[in-house]
Amino acid sequence: MVYISSWQEYQEAADNLYTNSPRKTRYTVKWKSSEGILVLKITDDVTCLKFKTHSSIFLGRFEALNRSLIQKMTNSPLKPIPTALSAPPPQAIAASPVIQGGNLSETPVPASAPSGGGVKKKKGGKRR
Numbered sequence: 001m002v003y004i005s006s007w008q009e010y011q012e013a014a015d016n017l018y019t020n021s022p023r024k025t026r027y028t029v030k031w032k033s034s035e036g037i038l039v040l041k042i043t044d045d046v047t048c049l050k051f052k053t054h055s056s057i058f059l060g061r062f063e064a065l066n067r068s069l070i071q072k073m074t075n076s077p078l079k080p081i082p083t084a085l086s087a088p089p090p091q092a093i094a095a096s097p098v099i100q101g102g103n104l105s106e107t108p109v110p111a112s113a114p115s116g117g118g119v120k121k122k123k124g125g126k127r128r
Contacts, residue, residue: 001041007051011061013049015069017047018072019072026042027069028042029041038054
């Protein structure tokens, strides 16, 4: 087992190792919470490369390496990372105005529906 101290060297060696033997290569990630260490290991049963870090700076690089290896494993092009959670497109909301009482309103007013929260408490005065 070889610990590589430079991220750039590890990334290049990991890519080369996977490219040379894609069917045999295994990639593992281990987080040691007691020590705060992230350990990455890639092996093809002949060569074993390891990288460990305490720094959270490497998380972005780690994600890029994962995406690169997954792209090679699935033989598909990289897809862009979504920037926002799925939300309805703004034109879908604005395209359907609601008419209320003869006036055109951009925001729909919900019909009377039971409010969430269950049973209402009785209002009572002070008991003596």
